[in-house]
Amino acid sequence: MLKKLFLLVLIGLLLFGLTFSASAQDFNIPNISFEIGDGTAENQGDDLVLSLQILLLLTILSLAPAIIILFTSFTRIIIVFSILKRALALNxxxxxxxxxxxxxxxxxFIMAPVWQGVNQDALQPYLAEEISLEEAYQNTVDPVREFMFNQVDERSLALFTNIAEIERPETRADLPTYILIPAFLINEIKIAFQIGFLLYIPFLMIDMIVASILMSMGMMMLPPVIISLPFKILLFVLAxxxxxxxxxxxxxFS
Structure with missing residues (x-):
C-alpha cells in the first residue's frame, strides 16, 4: 500500500514538472454525485478502509516535499549556502x-538525468499500461538508489548496517532502501560541512587581520565585523x- 501511494505521489510530481511549460488545456468540470449507503456492516467496513487510505494519502502528500528532497542533492547545497551566509556575516x-x-x-539540474530515467522507464510505460504498478515502482526506485549509491561512502553504509544488525550485503541490490537513505543523508551532511570549512578559512583570515589591525590602533570598542564585512564581500566578488x-x-555530484 505504501509503495502504491509513494508511486502516485512521485507520478504526480513528475507530471507537474513535465507539463509545467506546456500550454494550457481546456478544463472540464467532472460530474459529482452523492450516494447514500444502506448502512450495512459490509459498506461500513469499506468506508472505513477508504477513509484510512485517504488519510494516509493526505499524510504522505503533506510530507512528500520533505521526503523527496532528502534523497536528492538539495541537502548538501542548502547546507553549503547556509554556511557561506554565516561566513560572510550576512544575516x-x-x-x-x-x-x-x-x-x-x-x-x-543535477537530478535531471535521474528524473528522465524515471519518466522513460516507469512513468510513461505505466501510463501506457505496458507495465504493472509494482514494476513501475521498482523502475522508479532503481535510478534513485543508483544516484544515492554513487554519493554515499562505505563507512556510512556500514554504520547503519551494523545498527540494523543485518548481514553484510554482497551486492547493492541486497541493501535495503531504509538503510541506504539515512546513510546517504549522513554522508551529504558530512560533505557539506567539509565544503563549508574550506569556505570559512579565507573569511576567517580577513576577520583575524582586521581584528589585529583594530587592536593595534587601539580601537578595541569597534566591532571587527563592521570593518571586515566589506572586504569579505569584495573578496567574494573579485574571486x-x-x-x-x-x-x-x-x-x-558527477
Whole structure:
C-alpha cells in the first residue's frame, strides 16, 4: 500500500514538472454525485478502509516535499549556502527564500538525468499500461538508489548496517532502501560541512587581520565585523565566488 501511494505521489510530481511549460488545456468540470449507503456492516467496513487510505494519502502528500528532497542533492547545497551566509556575516542577505530557490533549481539540474530515467522507464510505460504498478515502482526506485549509491561512502553504509544488525550485503541490490537513505543523508551532511570549512578559512583570515589591525590602533570598542564585512564581500566578488561555488558543488555530484 505504501509503495502504491509513494508511486502516485512521485507520478504526480513528475507530471507537474513535465507539463509545467506546456500550454494550457481546456478544463472540464467532472460530474459529482452523492450516494447514500444502506448502512450495512459490509459498506461500513469499506468506508472505513477508504477513509484510512485517504488519510494516509493526505499524510504522505503533506510530507512528500520533505521526503523527496532528502534523497536528492538539495541537502548538501542548502547546507553549503547556509554556511557561506554565516561566513560572510550576512544575516538577511541573500534572503532564505532566494537561497532555497537557487538550491531547488540546482537540484532539478543535477537530478535531471535521474528524473528522465524515471519518466522513460516507469512513468510513461505505466501510463501506457505496458507495465504493472509494482514494476513501475521498482523502475522508479532503481535510478534513485543508483544516484544515492554513487554519493554515499562505505563507512556510512556500514554504520547503519551494523545498527540494523543485518548481514553484510554482497551486492547493492541486497541493501535495503531504509538503510541506504539515512546513510546517504549522513554522508551529504558530512560533505557539506567539509565544503563549508574550506569556505570559512579565507573569511576567517580577513576577520583575524582586521581584528589585529583594530587592536593595534587601539580601537578595541569597534566591532571587527563592521570593518571586515566589506572586504569579505569584495573578496567574494573579485574571486567570482558564486561561479566557483556553484560549479564546484555541481561537480561534486558527477
Amino acid at each position: 538577511n542577505m541573500p534572503p532564505n527564500q532566494v537561497l532555497i530557490g537557487i538550491a531547488i533549481f540546482l537540484t532539478v 567570482d565566488g558564486w561561479h566557483l561555488l556553484i560549479g564546484s558543488l555541481v561537480e561534486t
